[in-house]
Amino acid sequence: MWSFNWTLNKEDKYYYVYATVDAVTGELKSFNKGSPDIDNVQGKQSLYTKEQMKKIAEEYLKKTVPDKFSKTEYQEANLPEDSKMIEMPTYPFRYVEVANGILCPFNTINVNVSPYTGEIVGYSINWTSVKLPSLENYRPCRAHII
Incomplete structure (x- = not known):
């Protein structure tokens, strides 16, 4: 892995x-990015709804990782209602691979969107290259209780 970081101090404001x-x-x-517009949420009102931010996240994933994103399912985060989002600097969206109808929690894509700017401010992907077996000869086990 290569790690990069950039910072800028301009007019007493910090960007990274x-x-x-x-x-x-x-x-x-x-990646993660921040600036006074993103990180300082005190006294600000959210300009985007959860649905609008989810659409922003999904459009980004369709452009950047279309093959992997097409194999995922959205997993709802346990977060406050929209009315409480004003306290959150970013809103997370998590997508988990579904293979043969089964969630694969080792393959995930996460996107964080700013409810104040509508920007993608964080992204991460954890995806293995493991080939999963097909269901062609699969026979479900039947447990018998005695």
């Missing part, structure tokens, strides 16, 4: 971006 890239494939594995 951190990213990791797979050194072999060049695939972006994660």
Whole structure:
């Protein structure tokens, strides 16, 4: 993995971006960015609903990792209602691979969206290259209780 970080102090404001890239494939594995507009939420009202932010996240994933994203299912986070989102600097969206109708929690994509700017401010992907067996000759086990 390669790790990168950039910072900028400008007019007493701090901006940053951190990213990791797979050194072999060049695939972006994660990034996080911040600025006063993103990190300082005190007294701000959310400008985006959860549904709008989810659409932003999904459009991003369709462009950046379309093959992997098409194999995932959205997993709802246990977070406050929209009315309490004003206290959150980012809103997380998590997608988990579904293979043969079964969730594969080892393959996930996470996206964080700012409810104040609508920006993607965080992204991470954990995806293995394990080939899962097919269901062609699968026979379910039947347990008998005596």
